[in-house]
Amino acid sequence: MSNTKITAWEKVEIARNPKRPTAxxxxxxxxxxxxxxxxxxxxxxxxxxxxxxGKIGTQNFTIIAEQKxxxxxxxxxxxxxxxxxxxxxxxxxxxKQAEKFKRPVITFVDTKGAYPGLGAEERGQGEAIAKxxxxxxxxxxxxxxxxxxxxxSGGALALGVGNKVFMLENAIYSILSPEGFSSILWKDSSRAxxxxxxxxxxxxxxxEFKVIDKIIKEPKVEEKEDFIKKVSKNIKKEITLCISEMNxxxxxxxxxxxYQKFRNMGEYKIL
Amino acid sequence: xxxxxxxxxxxSAKNKTSNIDIPVGKWIKCDKCKEIVYKDDVRENLSxxxxxxxxxxxxxxxxxKMILDEDTYKKFDINIDTNNPLEIEEYPKKLKALRxxxxxQEAVACGTGKINGEEVVICVMDSGFxxxxxxxxxxxxxxxxxxxxxALKLPLIIFCVSGGARMQEGIISLMQMAKTTAALTKLxxxxxxxxxxLTDPTYGGVTASFASLGDIVLxxxxxxxxxxxxxxxxxxxxxxxxxGFQTAEFLLEHxxxxxxxxxxxxxxxxxxxxxxxxxxxxxx
Numbered sequence: 388m389s390n391t392k393i394t395a396w397e398k399v400e401i402a403r404n405p406k407r408p409t410a411x412x413x414x415x416x417x418x419x420x421x422x423x424x425x426x427x428x429x430x431x432x433x434x435x436x437x438x439x440x441g442k443i444g445t446q447n448f449t450i451i452a453e454q455k456x457x458x459x460x461x462x463x464x465x466x467x468x469x470x471x472x473x474x475x476x477x478x479x480x481x482x483k484q485a486e487k488f489k490r491p492v493i494t495f496v497d498t499k500g501a502y503p504g505l506g507a508e509e510r511g512q513g514e515a516i517a518k519x520x521x522x523x524x525x526x527x528x529x530x531x532x533x534x535x536x537x538x539x540s541g542g543a544l545a546l547g548v549g550n551k552v553f554m555l556e557n558a559i560y561s562i563l564s565p566e567g568f569s570s571i572l573w574k575d576s577s578r579a580x581x582x583x584x585x586x587x588x589x590x591x592x593x594x595e596f597k598v599i600d601k602i603i604k605e606p607k608v609e610e611k612e613d614f615i616k617k618v619s620k621n622i623k624k625e626i627t628l629c630i631s632e633m634n635x636x637x638x639x640x641x642x643x644x645x646y647q648k649f650r651n652m653g654e655y656k657i658l
Numbered sequence: 659x660x661x662x663x664x665x666x667x668x669x670s671a672k673n674k675t676s677n678i679d680i681p682v683g684k685w686i687k688c689d690k691c692k693e694i695v696y697k698d699d700v701r702e703n704l705s706x707x708x709x710x711x712x713x714x715x716x717x718x719x720x721x722x723k724m725i726l727d728e729d730t731y732k733k734f735d736i737n738i739d740t741n742n743p744l745e746i747e748e749y750p751k752k753l754k755a756l757r758x759x760x761x762x763q764e765a766v767a768c769g770t771g772k773i774n775g776e777e778v779v780i781c782v783m784d785s786g787f788x789x790x791x792x793x794x795x796x797x798x799x800x801x802x803x804x805x806x807x808x809a810l811k812l813p814l815i816i817f818c819v820s821g822g823a824r825m826q827e828g829i830i831s832l833m834q835m836a837k838t839t840a841a842l843t844k845l846x847x848x849x850x851x852x853x854x855x856l857t858d859p860t861y862g863g864v865t866a867s868f869a870s871l872g873d874i875v876l877x878x879x880x881x882x883x884x885x886x887x888x889x890x891x892x893x894x895x896x897x898x899x900x901x902g903f904q905t906a907e908f909l910l911e912h913x914x915x916x917x918x919x920x921x922x923x924x925x926x927x928x929x930x931x932x933x934x935x936x937x938x939x940x941x942x
Contacts, residue, residue: 501866503886503894508904511914513865513885517839521871524840525847541823541835541866541885548836562823562832562863567890572825586828587744596743598829649840650801652833653794658737 393557396583399565401557402536408615409468410452410495410535411437416619417626418443421450427477430510434465435498436474436546438481440490443623446630449485451478451546452495455536469502472515475545479522491529491630494546499564501542516545523548524646527638531629533622534558534590534599540567550645551629552598554590555618556605560598561588598652601625688712704921713878713921715858717760718767718784721817725925726771726780733769736802740794740827749826752788760786764795765820768803770812774929779807781816785859791824792864797834800868804841804852813851813932818869822862835867842871851935853928856883856906856915874931875915876924877906883915 393401401407414421418441425432437454440447453470456462478494485492501512523530523546532549538560554560562568569575569582587593590602603625606617633641686697691710700707704724705714716724722731742749757763765787771780781803783790792800800816807814823831845852854872858881865885869875877883884904892898902908909915919927 501885503890505891505895505899505903508884508886508891509908509912511870511912513862514870514914516866516885517835517868517870520836520839520867521843524836525843540832541863544832544835545866548840560829562825562828568825568828585744585746588829593829596829598833646840646844649833649836652837653743653797653827653830654741655738655794655798656741658739 394584395559395586395589396565396580398557398589399559399579399583402559405455406611407536408611408618409457410454410497412457412615413495413533413535413619413622414441414450414452416615417441417623418448418450424481425477427473427480429476430473433471433474433477435468435470435502436478438477441493443627446627447488447490449481449490449492450495451481451492453498453543453546454495455497466502468498469500470498470542470545471502471504471507472510472512475501475515475519478546479519482519482522482526486527489528491531491633492526492549493626494530494532494549496532496534496538496543496546496560497536497558498539498542499537500540501545513541516541519545520548524649525642526645527642529630529633529636529641530645531626533603533626534560539564548645548649550633550641550648551600553601553603553622553625554593554599555603556590558590559588560590560593561586686714688714706921713858713880715785715819717786718762718782721782722767722771722780724921725782725815725817725928726773727775730772731769731780732771733767734799734802734806736768736799737763738795738798742827743794743830744826744828746826752826756787760784762787764799765790765792766796766799768799768806770806770810773815773925773932776929776932777810777812778928778932779803779810779812779814781814783817783819783864785819785821788824788826789821790819790864791821791831792834793824793827793831794834796824797831797837800834800838801841804838804845807850807852808845808848811850813853813935814845815853815855815928816868816872817855817857818860818864819857820860820862820864820869822864832863835863838868839871842868851932853931855919855924855928856909857881859883861885861887870914874917876917876919876927877909877915878924879906879918879920881906883909 421441423439455468456465530549532552534554565579565582566576569578593599688707690712693709768781856877860883
């Protein structure tokens with residue numbers, strides 16, 4: 388699909404559309420099976436991130452996904468996909484298990500941001516995000532990140548430190564929501580549309596910045612079921628390809644490649 | 659990702675001289691007790707209000723002077739500037755004006771120095787430079803300092819003060835959180851000591867990266883520390899926040915910092931902590 392005419396703001400609206408497929412919609416299609424496992428073993432099972440095991444053929448995976456609700460009821464249960472710290476701590480628990488049992492990790496990013504709540508602050512939202520990135524940065528197994536919808540702020544990046552970062556064509560990935568951005572920069576949250584154009588938050592922008600490694604095409608189909616099937620097929624193809632390449636590498640190489648990727652984030656000029 | 663309320667900061671070292679003959683410049687209003695206090699009294703009192711004990715924010719130079727032995731600071735030779743990735747027209751102008759006003763190149767200074775004779779790598783952030791926000795320059799300098807701590811086998815100390823990731827550089831700023839964090843995994847594996855000192859205010863992407871990852875995390879009394887800004891939280895939950903929310907004391911109570919240390923005791927505390935980590939396989 389040629390979507391050069393879609394503006395950044397239109398992409399924001401597409402990425403946020405409540406009818407847009409969520410992580411579990413894709414997971415069910417990509418993997419032969421998925422067993423969800425729960426809890427951070429410390430406080431609770433926060434449902435904004437769901438974790439579990441899955442396989443494609445004989446290859447096992449650990450799956451960690453930010454999950455928005457598919458109905459109002461589910462959205463309330465899942466806190467509209469905005470993780471509390473215990474979600475990140477659950478994710479860390481599954482990352483460590485993946486390393487122990489030598490399974491690659493696939494993460495799905497789709498969040499407005501980490502939840503800005505009283506309890507979240509009491510339980511160390513900042514620390515939880517920092518630790519999640521810390522564990523990812525040194526994990527001895529491959530990590531593939533797929534940004535499927537809204538990737539906003541540290542709450543998204545907390546699951547974003549991968550060997551490869553893929554992004555759906557109409558997903559967005561940014562420092563903050565366009566509303567937040569315009570409110571901070573211009574003291575006016577109503578200029579969100581203008582902010583979206585300025586922020587360079589589309590897959591194309593991020594590919595040019597080398598923040599992501601690959602743009603995954605979205606087909607132009609009306610039926611949601613067809614869309615999910617086609618996009619899942621595209622994601623599955625990239626995952627399979629990437630994993631067969633990475634299976635040739637030692638764990639040291641996997642860690643070092645990921646390290647170098649993030650070490651080189653952001654160009655600057657030397658004075 | 660930003661601090662809602664920008665409090666008055668201690669005037670920069672540069673302003674001090676330029677204002678010297680203007681009587682009004684000799685006075686400063688304390689943000690807490692609202693008392694008008696004599697600037698020199700504040701300075702002589704470690705930038706603490708002589709009336710109510712409120713901590714003023716410190717300029718990098720004063721902080722370095724307070725923590726390091728005299729004439730031991732050697733700044734790292736890393737002079738870089740942002741490429742202005744979002745092509746925001748006003749941004750380079752703003753940086754230029756701030757550089758002239760504060761005498762600082764960016765929101766962080768990094769180098770080596772001695773604390774009671776113990777050599778350390780030290781980074782100090784400054785709230786007077788775009789609220790200490792982290793763009794590519796801050797991210798790269800902190801990362802470079804972490805790498806130097808590994809290479810030179812020295813303890814790393816970072817004085818944090820920041821509104822978070824810098825909006826003007828968009829996603830590139832966000833990625834500095836991952837960059838600095840990844841570098842800290844290398845220091846950790848090398849067995850190196852990292853002490854993070856949180857000062858008022860530390861928020862957003864800095865809290866959610868290197869600030870929270872110290873082997874030991876210290877904070878100054880009363881410092882405001884958190885991930886989300888208070889206004890955002892209030893809007894989200896629809897109620898006002900309890901008194902003392904997100905203060906250093908609140909974080910201590912909830913188990914996220916090791917110790918609150920008064921400004922006058924910081925140097926000695928850092929020295930003592932370094933002593934406890936000597937003789938290991940790491941950087942002390």
